[in-house]
Amino acid sequence: xxxxxxxxxxxxxTTKITFTxxxxxxxxxxxxxxxxxxxxxxxxxxxELKEAQGxxxxxxxxVGEADTEPNIRKALAIGAxxxxxxxxxxxxxxxxxxxIASIAKxxxxxxxxxxxxxIDYNGFQVHGMVGELLGVPTVAPAMxxxxxxxxxxxxxxxxxxxxxxxxxxxxxxxxQQPMCEPRIPNMRGIMTARTKPxxxxxxxxxxxxxxxxxxxxxPQKQGVKLIPAENAGELIKLLRNEAKVI
Amino acid sequence: xxxxxxxxxxxxxxxxxxxxxxxxxxxxAQMLGTTATAVAVGEATEANLAKLGEQGITKVLxxxxxxxxxxxxxxxxxxxxxxxxxxxxxxxxxANSNIGASVGSRLSIRxxxxxxxxxxxxxxxxxxxxxxxxGAFSGxxxxxxxxxxxxxxxxxxxxxxxxxxxxxxTAQVEAFSAQLTDAxxxxxxxxxxxxxxxxxxxxxxxxxxxxxxxxxxxxENWGLIEDLxxxxxxxxxxxxxxxxxxxxxHHEHVGQTGITVSPNLYIACxxxxxxxxxxxxxxxxxxxxxxKDPEAPFFKAADYGIVGDVFxxxxxxxxxxxxxx
Ligand SMILES: Cc1cc2nc3c(=O)[nH]c(=O)nc-3n(C[C@H](O)[C@H](O)[C@H](O)COP(=O)(O)OP(=O)(O)OC[C@H]3O[C@@H](n4cnc5c(N)ncnc54)[C@H](O)[C@@H]3O)c2cc1C
Ligand SMILES: Cc1cc2nc3c(=O)[nH]c(=O)nc-3n(C[C@H](O)[C@H](O)[C@H](O)COP(=O)(O)OP(=O)(O)OC[C@H]3O[C@@H](n4cnc5c(N)ncnc54)[C@H](O)[C@@H]3O)c2cc1C
Numbered sequence: 295x296x297x298x299x300x301x302x303x304x305x306x307x308t309t310k311i312t313f314t315x316x317x318x319x320x321x322x323x324x325x326x327x328x329x330x331x332x333x334x335x336x337x338x339x340x341x342e343l344k345e346a347q348g349x350x351x352x353x354x355x356x357v358g359e360a361d362t363e364p365n366i367r368k369a370l371a372i373g374a375x376x377x378x379x380x381x382x383x384x385x386x387x388x389x390x391x392x393x394i395a396s397i398a399k400x401x402x403x404x405x406x407x408x409x410x411x412x413i414d415y416n417g418f419q420v421h422g423m424v425g426e427l428l429g430v431p432t433v434a435p436a437m438x439x440x441x442x443x444x445x446x447x448x449x450x451x452x453x454x455x456x457x458x459x460x461x462x463x464x465x466x467x468x469x470q471q472p473m474c475e476p477r478i479p480n481m482r483g484i485m486t487a488r489t490k491p492x493x494x495x496x497x498x499x500x501x502x503x504x505x506x507x508x509x510x511x512x513p514q515k516q517g518v519k520l521i522p523a524e525n526a527g528e529l530i531k532l533l534r535n536e537a538k539v540i
Numbered sequence: 541x542x543x544x545x546x547x548x549x550x551x552x553x554x555x556x557x558x559x560x561x562x563x564x565x566x567x568x569a570q571m572l573g574t575t576a577t578a579v580a581v582g583e584a585t586e587a588n589l590a591k592l593g594e595q596g597i598t599k600v601l602x603x604x605x606x607x608x609x610x611x612x613x614x615x616x617x618x619x620x621x622x623x624x625x626x627x628x629x630x631x632x633x634x635a636n637s638n639i640g641a642s643v644g645s646r647l648s649i650r651x652x653x654x655x656x657x658x659x660x661x662x663x664x665x666x667x668x669x670x671x672x673x674x675g676a677f678s679g680x681x682x683x684x685x686x687x688x689x690x691x692x693x694x695x696x697x698x699x700x701x702x703x704x705x706x707x708x709x710t711a712q713v714e715a716f717s718a719q720l721t722d723a724x725x726x727x728x729x730x731x732x733x734x735x736x737x738x739x740x741x742x743x744x745x746x747x748x749x750x751x752x753x754x755x756x757x758x759x760e761n762w763g764l765i766e767d768l769x770x771x772x773x774x775x776x777x778x779x780x781x782x783x784x785x786x787x788x789x790h791h792e793h794v795g796q797t798g799i800t801v802s803p804n805l806y807i808a809c810x811x812x813x814x815x816x817x818x819x820x821x822x823x824x825x826x827x828x829x830x831x832k833d834p835e836a837p838f839f840k841a842a843d844y845g846i847v848g849d850v851f852x853x854x855x856x857x858x859x860x861x862x863x864x865x
Contacts, residue, residue, distance in 0.1 A: 307816045311680040413678050422645025431727045454742040457729035503654035507684040518839050523848030527860035537826045539805040
């Protein structure tokens, strides 16, 4: 079975977010980039399923410029077999989805996995766009994924519960915990990753439908008002009379 | 031309987040000089749908197909696309929920529309452009996003828009059929398992949340959290390590890699306030922190704080709420 795992290159979760002086772009200076944490679930689960099936391939795909390659190599070190980078600045979710759909179609992938959402743009939309472009079902967000032959059984989170869904390949799923325990690269993985194939291709479509006009930081908090522990009940009065939230 | 809003219903009622979506849609309609129509998904009664007039909705399309009770991606997408066609919708508004994001992203391709999710404010429409403000970088920033083209889809973040309540106004409920076939239900769930919710308040919909971290010491102490939550009518939540070791279920885990909440009140008990935790809660209107360590980073993000032991403070708070009621 052929797995395609889409990974996004995002600022480390501890990053202090700042923007360029015109507020048009995220300020990358000094920022450490990581594989989007949700995508690690997709990657590890694909590797586990491949191992359980005793054959097949896991290909990682990133739409990004050359500076994403260290994280693509990291995904190879974790256990993917090969990688594709679509050499482009990811303009928006639609732009990215078109690239993923085109690679997925040409490569005849059976299972297309991604993370629930990117932690930078928080779109939570690439999954559905890719599914619709390919005309295949999408399951988002999935907390569990098992395969038996060409049929997958997934647990899909809904507000207040979960649905058990069955779909046949090909399909798209966006992954989240507790799907698996994400793996970290070991020494052998890091060594072999250097020689695994990483193909760079040019984008197939150029269209985007949105554009960021400006970024802004949230307003600063006024500072905390401390209530002595002996007087804890006072807090409840403040919440009612001052903050008016209860 | 019109604005179409997608209202999610459950157990006959319109979800709170969908009342916000309806209010958002009717205000956009007003800005564009048109009216807002709703299309209902899930299980809804006609009486409750008619009440959407209070949120400024003129008409509600209702497909009585019983299999629409549970979320089915294929069927919901087709239903909403058909409603959009019928109403010549230029703007489609839905909730930034798992359902809204699943359907909205597919619709954006099918209807060749631009889409913004996680939207927190009404659009700005000066000079022919259409710009919305959305949350980005997991609650650490906002982005003004320009939506191109003549069809737009907007997924509105929960609890960011005040629901309108114009008492007495009713919407006209109209039977509508999207002519759904068995094929549209191919991805219907085999089974739906709802959580056993203490007090019946769902975390993603809650406007008050009481949350516990490792400082609670063990699952046996969660009664303290639940008592305060119950007294306040709040949902319960937790930090990631707490769900990682199974003190609490995963669906309660908030933060960068859990769910994002934006309630009016978030009370953090024995949580240090790591940046990844804050990412999931920092758009809450009022944050209260209870921690025995005065240096805990969470105090910097808090509006009110108590430096103290949760085992001492929580029962006092619960008592004070009971006295107030
Ligand atoms: C340097 C840089 C500048 C950017 N500038 C803009 C901008 O100006 N405007 C804008 O809207 N967006 C911008 N983006 C975001 C970029 O276009 C996003 O990748 C795209 O918008 C998808 O993000 P999302 O949050 O919508 O995806 P989601 O739908 O939240 O992502 C879901 C999943 O899709 C997969 N995925 C997402 N992105 C990629 C990718 N690039 N390659 C492979 N898989 C992926 C991952 O598995 C991810 O978990 C920029 C990104 C970068 C790195
Ligand atoms: C990639 C990544 C993603 C992550 N995503 C998330 C996420 O989504 N959500 C999340 O929560 N975390 C996340 N984390 C983990 C995060 O970094 C922190 O480790 C975590 O939030 C700490 O949880 P905590 O505050 O419960 O525990 P601790 O940091 O151990 O804090 C416990 C606190 O309780 C206080 N305390 C102890 N006893 C008492 C008492 N008797 N009375 C009062 N206070 C007491 C202590 O002073 C301390 O401040 C992520 C980490 C990484 C690396």
